[in-house]
Amino acid sequence: MDIDIVTLSRLQFAATAMYHFLFVPLTLGLSFLMAIMESVYVMTGREIWRRMTLFWGTCFGINFAMGVATGVVMEFQFGMNWSYYSHYVGDIFGAPLAIEGLMAFFLEATFIGLFFFGWDRLSKVGHLIVTWLVAFGANFSALWILIANGWMQHPVGSVFNPDTMRMEVTDFMAVVFNPVAQAKFVHTVSAGYVTGAMFVMAVSSWYLLRGRHQEFAKRSMAVAASFGLAAALSVVVLGDESGYVATENQKMKIAGMESMWHTEPAPAAINVIAFPNMEKQENTFAISIPYVLGLIGTRSLTTELPGIVNLVDTAHDKIRDGIEAYKALQKIRANPNDTAARAEFDGKWQNLGYGLLVKQFRPDVENATEEDITKAANSTIPNVPVLFWSFRVMVGLGFYFIAFFAAAFWVASRHKLGEQRWTLWLALFSLPLPWLAIECGWLLAEYGRQPWAIEGVLPTFYAASGLTLWDLALSLAIFLILYSILAVIEVILMVKTIKKGPLEYNPFQSAGAEALPTAATAAPKL
Incomplete structure (x- = not known):
């Protein structure tokens, strides 16, 4: 298969x-925030908490609609761009996706309608x-998607x-409780x-900077600060924990994101800054802290973390075993009753993917x-510079979020929100940072797994469909144009909703219901 076709297929799915x-994290975060706010409304009966729930719920609804529109396309791509992947692992991978649709997404989508139109x-x-069912539905949806991804x-x-x-399921509970998926x-x-x-903090800060909706904004920030601090620490x-699990199952990914080319005596040092050289398989420059990586990665003083070069040597052996498994598989296909070939295959099938x-x-x-085996073994090395710096951007922002929300929580606990304008500007300009951290995290998770579609089982280049270059180029162009239009629509709707501000009435109230006292007379046009 032409590698350009595989590259375009990967680019399209990555895009x-x-x-x-971009939409999923905000959906997850706002779902629980609006549930918390409505809980306070039910307990206190104060109308401002109802308005808060309605306003952030409207933002949630816009974002949820965009997430659905973009998410459906992804599942179609498994059949269009990755047909051999679907054939090879569909019996396993398809089950969590089906459960997600039936058990989680339908639950979330059904109760979203009741949330908006059921107030009266x-x-x-x-x-x-x-x-609360909307919030739990959103999280259950993420659970089953991540079970599939964890597998x-x-x-x-x-x-x-x-x-x-x-590939066929032998233990579905093992798939569900996969430690990688749970982490x-x-x-x-x-x-x-x-x-x-962070979204609630930034929007509320904008209101305070503009001198609008003061009580609404301060209460929203107080809830977001405490919720955000707990989340940032988590x-x-x-x-x-996710990294620790990866040291057991994805050693090459760990070695790549730490730019560790050679196995070091335990406990290994961590490279704070490094400039990896892929050709020479070494770091041109590095600043390291002794022992830290070994302690964090293995939680022991004696366990070694293998380096990239050493893992390539291990891949050589697995590839040789995989070639023997491939030979046995060809014998089985020629003669299904060949018991000797089956016995040989059963002993080495776990490395069949390496042979492929x-x-x-x-x-x-x-x-x-x-020479072919050496090339195949070297292909297991991921793009080390991309992994190294993606990981450090993600981790650096993670610690920034802890500091940010801790400061915000301290200010909120002293009832001084909005008194220092620089803190409001900081919150406003921090708005895009969670998305940057999340995208770096997904880049690390998925790009760091290369060259595998399924780790150790199915190479990415082997999983793609037999499409033409023009098929992929045209569909990629269509997706980019369509998604750009959706992005513009999302921004326009969000900006209009935020500019209009929290409402003193229910914009989703039925026509025959008695309206609440309000200074406004028209519902927002979404």
Whole structure:
């Protein structure tokens, strides 16, 4: 297969996935924030908390609609651009996606309608339950998506069937409780909570700077500051857990994002700053702190973390085993009753994916030379500079969020929100930072897994569909234009909603219901 086709397929999926994830974190964060605000309204009966719930709920609704529009396209791409991937692992990967649609997305979408149009039809407690179900539905949706993604990072509970030429589930509970998936879930949703809290902080700061909606903005900031601080602390702690799990299952990713070319005596030093040289397989310049990486990555003083060069040597052996598994598979396909070939395949099938890496360099895997094996082994090295700096941007911003929300929480606890304008400007200009951190995190997770679509099982170049270059170029151009239009629509709707500000009435109230006292007379046009 022409590698340019694979590259375009990867670029298209990366563009749609990372664009879609601009909306998901804000949906996760705002869902719980509006549930908290409505809980305070039900407990206190104060109308301002109802207005807060309505306003942030409107922002949530706009963002949710855009997230759905961009997310549906991603699932279609599995069949269009990655058809062999769908054939190879569809029995496993498809199950979490189906459950996400049936169990989580429908729950969330159904109760969103009740949230917006049920204010005058449900009791206070009934509507509050609906709001919490919206929040839980959003998080359940993320859970099943991340279970599917976690299996791509660490394929457990499955086996390759030589008769069907597919991966099949052997233990669905192992897939669900995959440690990589669980770590990714809690880390990802916590990042979404930080995003939602920062959005509320920034918009509220803008109101205070403009001298508008003072009480609304101060209360919103107080909730966001406490919620954001808890979320920011969770992101760092749970991110550390996610990294620890990766040291067990994705050693090359860890070595790449730390730019560690050679195995060091335990505990390994951490490179704070480094300039990796991919050709020479070394760092041109590095500033290191002794012992820190070993202590964080292994939580011990004696466990070594393997370097990139050493992992390439390990890949050589796995590729040789994978070639033997490939040869046995060809014998089974020629004669399904060949018990000797089945016995050999059963002993080495776990490395079949490594054998398939050779196909990128020659189609007849069984005749691979040492030069071919070396090329395949070297292909397991990810783009180290991209991983190294993406990780440091993400981590640096994570610690910034802790400091930011801790300061905001301290100011809020002293009832001095809005008294120092520089803090409001800081909150306003910090608005894009959670998205930057999240995109770096996803780049690290997905780009760091290369050259694998499924870690150690299915190479990315082998998973793509047999489309033409023009098919991909045209569809990529259409997606970029469409998504750019959606981005403009999102910004226009958000800006209009924010400029209009919190309403003193329910914009989704039924026509026959009695209106609340208000200074406004028209509902916002969304």
